[in-house]
Structures are given as C-alpha cells and as structure tokens.
Amino acid sequence: MPRTPSEFAVHLMLDGGHREEVRFATIQDFQKWYSSELMPKSASDDFISVPMKNLQGEYMVVRPSRVLAIRVEPIYFGSVDRDF
Structure with a gap:
C-alpha cells in the first residue's frame, strides 16, 4: 500500500543562486498555483x-522570469527515522 505524503516542499531555484522553500498541503494546491500564477506569467x-501558508505574517514575491527550476519533494510525517 503506497503512503500518502503529509505535504509537499517546493524548492524554487532562482536566478543568482538563491533557493527558497515553500510548502503546499497537497500536490493539487501546488499545481493550481503553478498553472494559474506562475506559468501564464513565466516571461514576466x-x-x-508565492503562497506561504505555514508562516504567519510573512509573504514572498518573485519575478516569474527569474525562476530557473522547481523541485517538488513529498514530505511524510510520522515515518520512522532509520538512520543507522
């Protein structure tokens, strides 16, 4: 039985070498933001x-043309840490 991620960490690699991490509750939330906000304005x-639901009182804005890469990482809470 496959596990279901608790949330998704989205790593934005920006022009100039900066990296930012934003968390989304579901992959659908990320896909909705990506397809409605980032992609239509990709050259702008x-x-x-950028939605930052996990941090109160903080927000982030980016220039879409400066986003060079995106990595989406599933995060599993409650999993057993198996570092030996």
Missing part, C-alpha cells in the same frame, strides 16, 4: 505572490 518581470 512583474512580481507574483
């Missing part, structure tokens, strides 16, 4: 908002 130098 105007700022777009």
